[in-house]
Amino acid sequence: MRITLNGRKIELDAGWAFEVRERYGKPNDIVILNGFQIEEDCKISENDILNIITKGVMPGKDELESMMMARHTPRVHSEVKKGKVAVAGLGGLGSNIAVMLARVGVGQLLLVDFDVVEPSNLNRQCYSISHLGMPKTAALKKQIQEINPFVKIELRDVRVAENNVRELFEGYDIVCEAFDKPEAKAVLVNTALEQLPDIKVVAASGMAGCESSNLIRTVKPMKRLYLCGDLENGAGTGSGLMAPRVMVCAGHQANMVLRLLLGMEEA
Amino acid sequence: MKLNGTYHKLDKSQTLDEFLKTRGYNPAIVAVELNGQIISKGEYENTIVDDRAAIEVVRFVGGG
Numbered sequence: 001m002r003i004t005l006n007g008r009k010i011e012l013d014a015g016w017a018f019e020v021r022e023r024y025g026k027p028n029d030i031v032i033l034n035g036f037q038i039e040e041d042c043k044i045s046e047n048d049i050l051n052i053i054t055k056g057v058m059p060g061k062d063e064l065e066s067m068m069m070a071r072h073t074p075r076v077h078s079e080v081k082k083g084k085v086a087v088a089g090l091g092g093l094g095s096n097i098a099v100m101l102a103r104v105g106v107g108q109l110l111l112v113d114f115d116v117v118e119p120s121n122l123n124r125q126c127y128s129i130s131h132l133g134m135p136k137t138a139a140l141k142k143q144i145q146e147i148n149p150f151v152k153i154e155l156r157d158v159r160v161a162e163n164n165v166r167e168l169f170e171g172y173d174i175v176c177e178a179f180d181k182p183e184a185k186a187v188l189v190n191t192a193l194e195q196l197p198d199i200k201v202v203a204a205s206g207m208a209g210c211e212s213s214n215l216i217r218t219v220k221p222m223k224r225l226y227l228c229g230d231l232e233n234g235a236g237t238g239s240g241l242m243a244p245r246v247m248v249c250a251g252h253q254a255n256m257v258l259r260l261l262l263g264m265e266e267a
Numbered sequence: 268m269k270l271n272g273t274y275h276k277l278d279k280s281q282t283l284d285e286f287l288k289t290r291g292y293n294p295a296i297v298a299v300e301l302n303g304q305i306i307s308k309g310e311y312e313n314t315i316v317d318d319r320a321a322i323e324v325v326r327f328v329g330g331g
Contacts, residue, residue: 089331091331092330092331093331094331178331179331180329180330180331181329182295182296182327182328182329183295183296185296185327185331186295186296186297186298186308186327189298189325189327190298190305190307190308193298193305194305194307203325203327204330204331205325205326205327205328206328206330207330207331208328208330221271221300221323221325222298222300222305222323222325223303225298225325227325229328231326231328232328233328233330234328234329234330235328235329235330236329241330241331246330246331249331
């Protein structure tokens with residue numbers, strides 16, 4: 001039968017997963033079958049996806065990507081690898097969204113931000129001490145290349161405005177709105193929906209403080225607009241932005257992007 | 268007319284700009300869809316809303 005083993009399609013004569021491990025791997029290798037790490041032997045079927053991983057051994061590049069995606073629900077990765085997603089704003093939302101999409105294996109990411117990393121970013125943004133002073137685009141690209149080297153990354157160190165939205169985001173399937181100021185959010189959402197008739201926008205509104213995480217949700221107010229957040233709690237003096245709630249909101253946005261890339265259009 | 272899924276009676280037709288302001292929306296921080304079409308900000312003062320309109324208004328708050 002034909003199965004995919006560590007990313008390669010092979011023809012073999014075997015009925016059980018541990019049999020394949022015996023033949024191709026070592027006795028203590030972990031075995032991941034169709035997205036699940038199995039502790040007991042399982043029968044294998046035509047077109048199954050098997051990954052056999054030796055801990056402590058760096059795999060070759062041809063096997064690395066398959067092993068990295070071994071725990072994905074089958075067929076998700078091949079779909080998201082076709083995806084082209086833009087992240088506008090690389091702060092608390094954007095930096096975390098970009099990293100999640102890299103882990104998921106999105107094919108191409110456009111990262112847009114004009115700013116540099118500074119100390120007050122570190123309470124919620126996906127940067128480290130070693131990135132202080134670096135442009136956010138470069139700092140994020142460096143991290144993503146170490147998380148998933150197979151993602152194609154484009155960078156633009158610019159401030160998004162009404163007059164560059166079309167040129168920046170043309171050709172992308174989805175743009176994540178990850179700005180800070182409500183006026184900037186409105187400009188991006190309005191302009192992208194008006195001028196890019198095929199694009200979908202995943203925006204955010206309301207994630208300040210430490211109210212219940214359960215207030216953060218995803219809604220679909222318009223045909224091509226998704227909105228994540230609690231829609232109420234804006235940042236302001238006395239109302240800060242902190243990692244947990246910001247990352248819950250970023251998670252909502254990243255999961256909505258994943259769903260869209262898989263053809264699921266409901267929030 | 269319908270606003271964000273709820274029905275309201277609109278006695279007098281008005282511009283979208285007036286409609287938003289009388290309901291406490293700041294036009295600079297919203298996105299508006301009227302009868303299924305996104306309305307450009309520059310057109311808020313030229314667009315008329317009447318009692319048959321179906322409007323979605325998304326208001327953005329800061330943070331991200």
